Amino acid sequence: MFKIFSSTALFYFLFGFILFSSNEKSFGQESANELKKYSHTEFFKLLTTTQDSIFILKNAFIYIDENEDTDFYYQKNNGFLEFSKKDTLTINKKIQLSNVHFEHIYDEEGYALHHIKFTKPVIIENSASIVFSNCVFEKGFYMDVNTPLDSYISYFEKEYENYGNDFSINESVLKNEFIIDIGTIEVFSPIFVTISKSIFNIYPDLESAFYLNNIRSFDFLDNSIVGSGFVFISNDENWRTQIKFNDFGNVHAVIYQAGISSSSVNDISDNIFRKTMLLEVENFNKTDIYNWKEWENKIISFKGFDSYIENLEKNKTSISDSYVSLFNNDSILKSYINTHKYKLESAFKYEKRLIGSFYDYYKSQYDTDFANKTYISLKDLETKRYQFLNEENPSFKTYFTWKINQFLKYFSEYGTDPSKSIIISIYVILFFALIYLFFPNSWDSLNKNKLMKRLRFYTRYFRSEDSLKNIYTEENKHDLMTFKEFKDYMNQSKKETPSYFLWLAKPVYYFSSTNYKIISKLFDKTEVLNGKWVDLPRNKKILSSILLGIWITILLFFDLFIKFLNALTLSINTFTTLGFGEIPTKGIPRYLCIIQGFIGWFMLSIFSVALISQLLN
Numbered sequence: 219m220f221k222i223f224s225s226t227a228l229f230y231f232l233f234g235f236i237l238f239s240s241n242e243k244s245f246g247q248e249s250a251n252e253l254k255k256y257s258h259t260e261f262f263k264l265l266t267t268t269q270d271s272i273f274i275l276k277n278a279f280i281y282i283d284e285n286e287d288t289d290f291y292y293q294k295n296n297g298f299l300e301f302s303k304k305d306t307l308t309i310n311k312k313i314q315l316s317n318v319h320f321e322h323i324y325d326e327e328g329y330a331l332h333h334i335k336f337t338k339p340v341i342i343e344n345s346a347s348i349v350f351s352n353c354v355f356e357k358g359f360y361m362d363v364n365t366p367l368d369s370y371i372s373y374f375e376k377e378y379e380n381y382g383n384d385f386s387i388n389e390s391v392l393k394n395e396f397i398i399d400i401g402t403i404e405v406f407s408p409i410f411v412t413i414s415k416s417i418f419n420i421y422p423d424l425e426s427a428f429y430l431n432n433i434r435s436f437d438f439l440d441n442s443i444v445g446s447g448f449v450f451i452s453n454d455e456n457w458r459t460q461i462k463f464n465d466f467g468n469v470h471a472v473i474y475q476a477g478i479s480s481s482s483v484n485d486i487s488d489n490i491f492r493k494t495m496l497l498e499v500e501n502f503n504k505t506d507i508y509n510w511k512e513w514e515n516k517i518i519s520f521k522g523f524d525s526y527i528e529n530l531e532k533n534k535t536s537i538s539d540s541y542v543s544l545f546n547n548d549s550i551l552k553s554y555i556n557t558h559k560y561k562l563e564s565a566f567k568y569e570k571r572l573i574g575s576f577y578d579y580y581k582s583q584y585d586t587d588f589a590n591k592t593y594i595s596l597k598d599l600e601t602k603r604y605q606f607l608n609e610e611n612p613s614f615k616t617y618f619t620w621k622i623n624q625f626l627k628y629f630s631e632y633g634t635d636p637s638k639s640i641i642i643s644i645y646v647i648l649f650f651a652l653i654y655l656f657f658p659n660s661w662d663s664l665n666k667n668k669l670m671k672r673l674r675f676y677t678r679y680f681r682s683e684d685s686l687k688n689i690y691t692e693e694n695k696h697d698l699m700t701f702k703e704f705k706d707y708m709n710q711s712k713k714e715t716p717s718y719f720l721w722l723a724k725p726v727y728y729f730s731s732t733n734y735k736i737i738s739k740l741f742d743k744t745e746v747l748n749g750k751w752v753d754l755p756r757n758k759k760i761l762s763s764i765l766l767g768i769w770i771t772i773l774l775f776f777d778l779f780i781k782f783l784n785a786l787t788l789s790i791n792t793f794t795t796l797g798f799g800e801i802p803t804k805g806i807p808r809y810l811c812i813i814q815g816f817i818g819w820f821m822l823s824i825f826s827v828a829l830i831s832q833l834l835n
Contacts, residue, residue, distance in 0.1 A: 250279075250373035253317070257283035258290045258329060265309065271338075273309075276316035282329055282380050292351065293327040298415070299351045299388055301332050306354075312338040319374065320348045324384040324410075339394075346371050346409055347381065351388045359396040361385070366405040383434075386412040395424035401431035403454055412437045420445035420469045422546055430456055438462075443469045448496075448546060452476070458483045465490045470551070472496040472520060487512065494555060496520040497572065502579040510576065510588045514595070518555060522568035526554050529562065560602040569599055590634035597623060597632040629821065633828040643821055647789045650814045654785035659803040676770065680751040686741035744769065793818035 254277060256264065261280045265273055282290075292299045313336065322329040330349040339358040342348065346367040367383075374381040385400065396418070401407045411430060420426045420443060427450035430436040435458040443449055443466045453459045454476040461473070462485060470493045475484055484499075487509040495513045498520040527544050544550055559565045573596045580589035604620040626632050630639045679689055746762045747754065754762065788802065792811045795818055803811065 250370045251377075252277075253319075254278040256280050258287040258320075259283065262307075265313075266307075268311070270311065272312045272314060274314045275318055276343075278318045279374070280318065280320045281378060282321045287329060290329040290332065291327070292330055292332065299330060299332070301330075301352075304333055304352075306333045306335055308335045308337060310337050313340045314343075315341070315345060316343040317345070318342070318348075319346050319370065321374070321378050321381045322347065322349050322384070323380045324349055324382045324386060324412075328380065328382070330386075330388075345385070346374070346383050346407075347385065349384060349386045349388070350390055351386075353387075353390040355390070355392045355396070356394060358394040359392055359398070361398045361400065363400040363407065363409070364402055366402070367407060367409070368405075371408055382410075383408055384410045384412065386410075386414075387416055388412070389415045391417045391419075393419045395421070395426065397425055397427050397429075399427075399429040401433040401456075403431050405432065407433050409433045410435050410437075412439070413441060414439040415441065417442045417444060418449065420447045420449055422447035422548075426450065428452065430454070430459070432456065434458070436460070438464060440464065443467050443471075445469060446548075448472055450474075453484070456482060459485065461486045462488045466492065466495075468493055470494055470496060473498070474520060475499040476501070484508075491516055494518060494551065496523055499572070499575060502575065502582075504582060506579070508576065508579070510580070510591055514591060517572075518559060519565070519568040519572040522559055522562075522565040522572070523551070523554055525564045525568060526558050526562055529564075560599070560606045566599070566603055570596065573599065590631070593634060594627075594631055597627065601627065626824070630824060630828045633824070633831050636825055636828040636832055639821065639825040639828055643793070643818075643825065646814070646817060646821070647786070647793050650792070650810065651782070651786040651789035653810060654788050654803065654807055655782055657803060657805065657807040659784065659788060659807070672770075672773070676766065679747070683749050685745050685748075687738050687745070690738060690741055789814065794822065795819050 256278060258280055261275075261278075264275070289303050292301050294300070320329075320331070324330075328349070330351045331353065332351040333353070334350075335354045335356070336359075337356050339360065340355055342361040344363050344365050344367065345361070346363070363385075371383045374383070398411075398413075400409060400411055411433060412435075413428075414437065418426065418441060424447075426447065428436075428438070429450075429452045431452075432455045434456070436453060436456050437458075437460045438451065439460060440463040443464065446468055448470045449466070450472045451461065452474040454474075459475070459482070466489065471491060473486065473495065475486075475498065482503060483505045484503070485507040487507050489509075489512055491513050493516070495517050496519070497513070497517050499508075523545075527541060527550075530544050530550070531539065531541050554565070559569050573592055577589055577592040577596060580586075580592060601620060601623040604616050604623065608616040608620050623632075629642055630636060675689065675693065679686055682689065684692075744765075746765050751759065751762065788811070792814045795815050
């Protein structure tokens, strides 16, 4: 993992290194029992009484004197550190500590450096334990632990019962540049790092970074990140990493997760990301927790963006276009997100690898919901890539792949949502059914002759003294005679045919005349005129006209419903390509049926694949 150091940070580290190594034995030559010993009270007397503008202390151990150090005592209350004394102490000098360790209990109760306002930079080198609480760092905070401290920690744990190998910043404010670099890849450091309930101010031209390597745990919890720019969090081979309940505000978070230990636990969840997040996860464990919905549509590959910046740096036209200035340029980041992550092949592959790794991870977790979401993001990325390729070098293959991906996204979310396919198929069926509704087909019973016959029937009823039932019986007497002739014929044949034929004939006859009987009975019950309409009183004319108008309207809507049902049946039949051996319509609708049949075959094939895919998952 690379590190972007500003000139200010580099100056402080070089200055501290030269100063600490000039007149004393180097770190590693001083054993733990040879460290100078100060109580917390004595340490602060040294800090506040020195007249120098820089307070320098190295190779020391700050122990707990329970009689004198009560001002530094705290107890935990609902996760917050509470102190009996809360007066703020202002330190107007630069602080440089090297190989200085503090005894404390970072559990339910203990000791901490609290309610201090540092107006100058604070630089700490190779400290295994120090706790800050309710502090303000106005001009920068720098911590660098780059040497194994196992022997020191083992000694302190044996000699001091209140010792804890923790570095912690709680309920504090960092207003300027900060770099916290703890641990090395080569050697494991059993240090617990906790950053909680603090506010970090981020500036585009200053570095804000956490580099945690091969330590016991890193807990970044319930913090607020304000300002603009980038905050870097790099974790490599830590036993446990928790980044939870943080609000990253309008800052771009760069999180590099490089742990390779199968026993490590990484949990990045319950955070708020409002800006684009640059992420890289080199290895996944089944115990890891990554909440995709928190950064969905906001995530890009750190390595992909890094390759784009390196490409720009090679082709830079100005000396000021350094890697750092290019990386921190928000317009360049936007350009990469909108265009170049699809255009630059190396960046595209990094982006695809990152999302693909998350897809494999969620599948291993049996998390179908997040697996589908990552797959959709992966295919969206691929679709944008083919769009770019087609614009650069048009061909049927790239154009077809681009457009078929767009269709698959719309139709079934790339096969992850079969229900969406059904809904769209229903829309297609209804659309064609509406078209068929305005064209005749051989299934329709509603036509102009039937409508004219119905109008003639009711016109006769208005002009005649006969009832509805009598008029209906007279107009259908031909069919009734046919039924009667059938009955008489079967009775005449009873001596010459088996008896079960007559038994079968009765239900056939009654079934055939059922429709007539029902309509006749309905007409008999709904009789309203009882004579000619013209002879009725005015009030009765109006009432009978309204009642008959309602009845005729119901019949008309029924006929229209049957017609629409026929059109819908034709559309479903055509869409599902079942076919009855012929297309029951002529003219333009006949050709539309052929087009719909092709569309139906295509869409149902995709639906089947999507459904099977989800069943297998």
